[in-house]
Amino acid sequence: SAVISQKPSRDICQRGTSLTIQCQVDSQVTMMFWYRQQPGQSLTLIATANQGSEATYESGFVIDKFPISRPNLTFSTLTVSNMSPEDSSIYLCSVALTSGNWGEQFFGPGTRLTVL
């Protein structure tokens, strides 16, 4: 497995502002992902964070709203831009330890975001 940390663990923000969430892994990993969990809902994949290149976004998510960086194999950031109350969610990063699609995926503790 991998030890994954996220900062901040929670935040309360004003609409129109932006928040950057950090995800740190204790070992080099091939695959990193960002998910969103809206209140009372399940998880939805936002994007795959690619090291050294632009993230790959899922349908319904765009780079202008959720810019992602991945400067190396242990770290990634997700920014939630120009926030509105609808962005209030838990944001989770996850990692897969193998490049194939047959391995476990491990999640960070999440960042609980409230937008007023």
Added chain:
Amino acid sequence: SQQGEEDPQALSIQEGENATMNCSYKTSINNLQWYRQNSGRGLVHLILIRSNEREKHSGRLRVTLDTSKKSSSLLITASRAADTASYFCATAPIQGAQKLVFGQGTRLTINP
């Protein structure tokens, strides 16, 4: 899109009883993973079962997979109060590079 559906949506049982949760999905998969989430916190990985496997065990957990019915079940035996949590299944499609698709989850409450 969410392809997993879990039932029941909520389950409440007495401590010591067994809890069974079901997950159905729509497309062919490479593997299926079960996770636990306590009170809106991070997800804890419980078990992964591959498409060519039918049953896996881990401690008090037993997972089955029926690819012909596109369904899986998670059995927790001898439940404890600490098992109270939400449980999610997530499928990894054959094509999609580990893009997990999550079910809606089952909220399990263990009553002491």
